[in-house]
Amino acid sequence: MFDNISKTLFFKTLRYACNQCYVCRNKTTMKVIQPMTDVPFIEIEDLYFSRGDHEIFRGINMTIPRGKVTAIMGPSGTGKTTLLKLIGGQLTPDRGRVRIDGQDVHRLSRKALFTLRKRMGMLFQSGALFSDLDVYENVAFPLRVHTNLPDPMVRDLVMLKLQAVGLRGARNLSPAELSGGMARRVALARAVALDPELILYDEPFVGQDPISMGVLVQLIKRLNQALALTSVIVSHDIKETLSIADYLYLIADGQVVAYGTPHTLDANQDPRVSQFIHGEPDGPVPFHYPAETFYRDILGQASAVKAR
């Protein structure tokens, strides 16, 4: 009666919801599916990308293991979001390739790419909820377009997802009525609606108050464990990211400058790494935007006369 995707979806979600429910969670231990070894899920090889004359990436190499939380960090403007868009196949690199589960993302036909995207979820910085649909319909959207489940089952699935992010009561609100943190949680529910294998998080912690930040951190971690997801987090919130990431990549100047577990990165002596990890205002990444010397700018000709 139903297609395969609908069937697996339903059972997976039931199992997931059982792990999520607060009543159960306190009594039974959560069943965590841990892969035995690190199998690569995303492989990025020698990636070059530029916008106009501005080179954003100059030979990026990365391996993102299946079932783990991998964080990609770096100062603002290093192209972290661009990297997510390259992984999602929305941008095409100048050189190099991105393979997801063995498929070269940028060599796929438009149709094959859209099929691959059904296995991915992406959480946008703004939430990117559809403004003409309410919360319920936003979460139901992927289910409606990709499965042929009857309405009552769609309703149950949506309720389970909304329950997991704690917003079942907000189902009738429109996106304009939500706070930033709530919008991001709804977007998270929508991103996991089809139970994807991979979730890409674009700056999930930016602009969150401490409470919703804590909620999000917990949600991301729990989702990753309960659904055996592969998660990629792009962020520059060091504390939160370090607390949930299994692996870290640090990018700067268009290249990977360091990678490893949070522990190894903390001990890394590279000045670029330690400036970022310890949040020092000045260092290899300068505090000042390139300019002529301060004296000359303030004193103008007088400084030249004095120097003479």
Next chain:
Amino acid sequence: MQSNIKYSAARIARLGRKGCDTMESLGRAGIFLAQSAVGVPSREGWSLWLRQMHFVGVLSLAIVLVSGLFIGMVLALQGYTILVDFGAEQALGQMVALSLLRELAPVVAALLFAGRAGSALTAEIGLMKATEQLTSMEMIGVDPLRRVVAPRLWAGFVSLPILTIGFSVVGIWGGYLVGVEWLGVFEGSYWSNMQASVSFINDIGNGIIKSLVFALVVTWIAVFQGYDLVPTSEGISRATTRTVVYSSLAVLGLDFVLTAVMFGGL
């Protein structure tokens, strides 16, 4: 001398680059149209299309009909003062009907449509792009060209010709109100002269062909400008302006070309 040459060379290069950019954006617009207009709509596609017909068509009805009424009334008033000098006010119905069906209804309705619906389409799609809704739709595995653009494109293409017919009908009625009810033209000659001189294929048919062309061009410009804009508040305002300016110019220019082909014996 040398700097002069350099200066003109730079200007020529700039001109060339501008030409290349324009051609490239025309090409993008063509591919965009082909990708979004082609394809069989699903059952859900029909409901999306119907919703857009409401926003684009039904909600434009008031402005188009009211304008049609006033234009018909003005036509009758102006036409009467000229025709009465020659004792030819009996031909008022013919004049009002032909001007409306051949020229004014397709053109004015298209201009109003560009201002009322075209700008709204651009702003709506542009805002969806700026708030990453289109990107997130792509990431969910739904093609925004099919889901967002196609229903709007088809809604515009279908609704403008219908609005144009409504414009003509109300305009002719407005002409009747002023000419017959107010200025005292004989009712029988108003309608019978119109009936005798208006040809269904040459006048009504050509008017509808015109409005189909305008509908395609205006909606195409509107959705493409929305889809292709720079996603900032400044970009959205610029694209909205461009939609109205480009559509108005395209409608007026194409109207001349179409008139020359249809009625000018080209």
